[in-house]
Amino acid sequence: MIKVENLSYSFPQKNLYNKISFTLEEGQHCAFIGTSGSGKSTLIDIIMDPEKYMFDGKLEIDPNCRIGYVSQFSQLDKPKETTVFEYIGEKFIKLQNEITSICAEMETSTDIDTLLEKYQQAQDAFDAINGDEFESNINKKLNLADLSNHKDLMISELSGGEFKLVQVIKEMLNRPDLIIMDEPDVFLDFENINSLKNLINSHKDTILVITHNRYLLNHCFNKILHLENMELQEFDGTYIDYNFSLLQTKIELQELAAADDEEINRNEILINKLRFIATELSDSSKGRALKARVKIQQRLMERRIKTPFVDIKQPDISLSTDNKIEETIALKVTDYSVAFDEILLENVSFEIKSTDKVALIGPNGTGKTTLLKDIYKNNNASIEINGDVKVAYLSQNQGEILTESNTILEEFADVGFETYQEIKSYLSNYCFNDKLINQKIGSLSGGEKNILQLAKVSAIKANMLLLDEPTSHLDTYSQIALEKAIKNYNGAILIISHDYHFIVNCMDYVLMIEDKTIRKMSMRKFRQMIYAKHFDKDYLEIEQKKKSVETEIALALKNTDFELAKTLSKKLEELIKLL
Incomplete structure (x- = not known):
């Protein structure tokens, strides 16, 4: 076709x-x-x-x-x-x-x-x-x-x-x-x-x-x-089989490539010694040996195993605050209601402490994004934000936060950096190199725009984050980086997400929208609910362990630690059997 x-x-x-x-x-x-x-x-x-x-x-x-x-x-x-x-x-x-x-x-x-x-x-x-x-x-x-x-x-x-x-x-x-x-x-x-x-x-x-x-x-x-x-792998089979096959192939190819490189380096040392003897000491017999050794080197280079791509393009997301406030009520919502053609939320009340990490969940169209925007705007009588709290917002509509006609560099001109060099250095942590920072934001992929939003959120150094679908468009490595950053963050987070893996890994509890109201649910009850409705036993935990081991294998390969990669590969195989 x-x-x-x-x-x-x-x-x-x-x-x-x-x-x-x-x-x-x-x-x-x-x-x-x-x-x-x-x-x-x-x-x-x-x-x-x-x-x-x-x-x-x-x-x-x-x-x-x-x-x-x-x-x-x-x-x-x-x-x-x-x-x-x-x-x-x-x-x-x-x-x-x-x-x-x-x-x-x-x-x-x-x-x-x-x-x-x-x-x-x-x-x-x-x-x-x-x-x-x-x-x-x-x-x-x-x-x-x-x-x-x-x-x-x-x-x-x-x-x-x-x-x-x-x-x-x-x-x-x-x-x-x-x-x-x-x-x-x-x-x-x-x-x-x-x-x-x-x-x-x-x-x-x-x-x-x-x-x-x-x-x-x-x-x-x-x-x-x-x-x-810039290369493409093609595989006929399932994703689980592909991922395991790809990692095993990379282990094998990189080990062979390392052996080839070692032999080529040894041969290069011999060539340099022979060249010195033949030229500096005028030893013609060594000149013949040099020619023979150069031909051997050419053959080694021709049959050399290509090193597989093992670099990990993972942003270094670091969510930090200017000042950590003592545990107190960061956000208080009292009798909040919202309606469009019909009532979405009616007389909703809840509180979030200054260190709480909370997921706001519910079906599409139940008012989650509207509530998050109203909190960010802070002009609703039902919403009270602690005076010591500084708020940052990530929108699922990326154009609300990012100006698509700006270059990446221009977008950060008013975020608090003193020089363009500081901006460049900061953005390099988020995988935006010197070539990319002069690119228009409108030309970026959805995932790159979300990474850029996260970079902007982090630069603001707020102590309460409002994140609307932050994992949307993100690849696996970026999702892992975001999970790690959220776990290390010492402020309050209110996040809208439909990603159950992400919620289970990062959140303290959930606020669930049901029948136009919101109820608080512990993570234990949330796990029980989603397993009863959606997943086989331990699916999320196994899938998360699998994702973590895959990343560990990639890191081991990047560090040329083949023995560790092989050990982890066996661990991955056992996890796959459980799925």
Whole structure:
């Protein structure tokens, strides 16, 4: 269906791919993974519109291949009066109306041949998307996504997560040969993530999905494309098998490469000794030995095992405060209410202490983001923030905090640094090097923008953080870095997240939105609840240990500690068996 051979592409400040190759075949469910900013979305753009990009190499797409697309950003492109059923069935309804109109015209027209031709074209298009079954198929997909009671709702009444699922259903029922989805899981609550998993697994045709979501990766895909350091790994199999295979291969290749390097270095020392004797002491016999040794070195270099990429692009996130305040009430909310078309939260009250780390959870569309913004604005009579508390805010809508027309360097000009050199030094900790800092923020990936927001939040040195979906778009290494930073932070945190791994690892307790109110829940009860509803026994803990061991192996390889890497690999294998 798609064949890429030796494709290379660069931005002015950044090389993205160096002669990457892969194929995508009919019926495959392929996960496309890689670190933030590695070029995944750009490669999708090239596949979608190859004429727009100047790249080297070959890109072959079946000329009959119809591609559907679901963006990482939910954008309402329909008027408010459109129902969910009408939105999903737009193409079906249009063709159905066209066929009815042609049939009506046939009753009075004398140009039957032309109308018959139009009728056949419309009917063929209708049959191609299984038009006769479209009502039944819409109902089946909505039921699979647990949205069966939303069929007659207006699109405007849906939460962002529900609308994303409706977009996925619409693309699937339009029956393209290939559906491409760019981080469709971002901002979905877990119920909607589970619905997305069901939709992906029910789809019989080809899917290519960019995602960092470990739950989807573990449960949905039979092919992996991994973009790393301008190179691409292609693997036919599950994500769990791929990750284990990749780490084992890296251990083996790096050990062989180290042995090759050692032999090449020894040979280079001999060459230098022979060159000294042959030139300084004019020993012609040593000159012949030198030529022979140089030829040996050339052969060694030619057959040298290439060192696998083992660097870890992990930001050094350091959340710090100007002053740690003694344990007291940092935030007090009393009888808070919010409503739009309907009441979302009613007479809500809670307190957060100055060292509490709290997750605010609940289904999409229940008022979490509105509450967090109202706390940040601090102009609501129901909200009281301690006078000694300095607040910083990270938005899921990155454009609220970052000015996309700014360069990265310009964005930090008024954050408290005295010189541009200080800004450069600070941003290097967040993986923004001298080449990148003059790049426009609008050209960054979603993950890079979130890292930049975290860098800005950290620079403010606030003692209370309001973080709205901070793990969205982040790759695994960045998520681990954020978890570590939050554990070490000595101020208060109120965080919105649907990432259960993240909540279990970092939070002291949760505030759960239910029936327009908020109740406090201990982490013990939260664990019990999510296991009862969503996971097999100990799944989250095993998955977290697995992620931690994978990172330890990567660090061991970076430090060329092969014995430790092998020991950890055996530990990883045992964890995989438990999953």
